[in-house]
Amino acid sequence: MADSLRLATFHTELEREGPGLLLRDIRRGDDPQVLAVVAVIARARADVIVLQGIDYDMDLLALSALRDSIARKGLAYPHLFALRPNTGMPTGLDMDGDGRTGDPSDRQGYGAFSGQGGMAILSRYPFDTARLQDFSGLLWPDLPGALLPSRDGAPFPSAQAQAVQRLSSVGHWVVPVILPSGPFHVLTYHATTPVFDGPEDRNGRRNHDETRFWRLYLDGVFGPAPSARFALLGAINLSPSEGEGRKAPLLALLSDARLRDARPRRPASLRPDPSRRADPSLDTVDWPSPGPGPRRVDYILPSADLILRDAGVDWPASGAALAEVETASRHRLVWVDIDLP
Template sequence: MELSRDGPGLLLRDLARGDAQADAAAQVIADVAPDIILLQNVDYDLELRALGALRDLIAQKGLNYPAMFALTPNTGMATGLDMDGDGRLAEPEDAQGHGAFTGQGGMAILSRWPVDTGAVQDLSGLLWRDMPDAMLPTVDGAPFPSAAAQDVLRLADVAHWAVPVLHPSGPVTLLAFHASPPVFDGPEDRNGRRNHDQLLFWRHYLNGTFGPAPDRRFIVLGHANQDPNRGDGIKAGIRGLLSDPRLQDLIPQRRMGDPPDATVHWPRVSPSYMRVSHVLPSLDWTVTNSGVHWPMDGANAELVATASRHRIVWVDLEVD
């Protein structure tokens, strides 16, 4: 979903007074009715008032989520440094993750079952330089944009979370993320390299590189900002994640259209239809169905187009 606004508090304002796009997003979520959903591009506030208002709006459409979860994202988090090498400070590009204010375009989880908040791992503070074999950008052999910038820049553009959900059959761990776009930079390929390493991160995490990691009943899910076969970017990152033997890449299909695996329509990008969002269950799950919610005609098609350029990727899992 795309529920980010241009200033702090504006999402809550829009939800309070009524907003066609937010209303459409709530209706689409209620129509798909996932038991657990990871929301992207949702502005964060400390008391989760905007998220609570969104949850209430979804409830008005007939779907109730007793549990909600979000943490402060890296988006808009000031660094005080020139992070993109343009010689200017205090721009959205100079935050830990692109954002005009702290919390802009964060992530959130809504769930039918409670989140084990005491066991959550917030891995968003990991510095990019501390990634094994980090592809840090350089220009003429020097760190780009500066050594000082690389000393503080976090790997995650938005967040990396490991979130246990307490399902009645036992905990399910959500490995949630939102990666950087691999474009909007220069020949140093800063964003492309960061996107690659953000996707590679989960393979290192599952190896135990950053501490204890689940070995069963986990799901890697998020917005990769990267299609494994189409568009720009360093494809090794997304292809490595999708082919990891611990994960199931279901390549969910929609009913019609080319390409059939697309999860987004970016009208100003070529190609405009790409697969950039993923739900990847661990190998021990039995998958009964999967897909992308993308009605092609009629009122439902108009509704989802109003809600977001992105479409909901869903997976049905059998619980033992």
């Protein structure tokens, strides 16, 4: 007998400009973006869904309110999980080399306030939090082979800043979910954008190492790692073949024999675009002009022992459903159906 499981990841872009504002918007019940996000999540009917871009509060009030709104659409998530993210966490230092302190870019992860744009998990099944692994506090210099930025031969922005800089821009979690047949491990993170920096390529290098962390983890560098019944989900913020960024760690993950790439696709049939190197049916985000446009940047990579049944990207071709997903987020929900022997 096998457990069947639908996994999903969705960068909701539910960040707000100040603490408590997301909770206000959810409770108000008429915010167009919140209503669209709820509808997209409810339509996907995932058993376990990882969310990015959702503001964190210590008592998980906003996440609970979102969960309750989804329940009113007929989809119950009795179990929710979130930890304080690195976004907005003060450092007291100049972390981007502009000579100022206290800006959003001077936090452990970019954020106007502590918790802005965090991560969360909603699940039909309970979490085994006693066996949680949270690597969000790992210092970037402590990552073996860290690709740290420098300028004119000196650590950028300073040796002092590098000494306290965490690797995770948001977080790196390994969260066991207890299924009827036993534990299933959710490996998740939200990597920084690889752009919006200078020639030192601080963001590009950090994105590179945030992704490279996972192969080191699976190699056992940070302690015991699952060898089966797991999946890596999240917003990697990088396309394997288009745009800027250091692609080697992502390509290594996609070709790692311990993982499987289901290559989730949009349901609409799309013609190849000769101006692009990538298959447009694999896109998971549409950054409008003057942004880079559509890209594949959100991923679900199940472990190789799992049986892949189906996969997709929630990107309708037209009509009300398309308007709904566009109102919800520039990103699209990605899902994968698996069987666990």
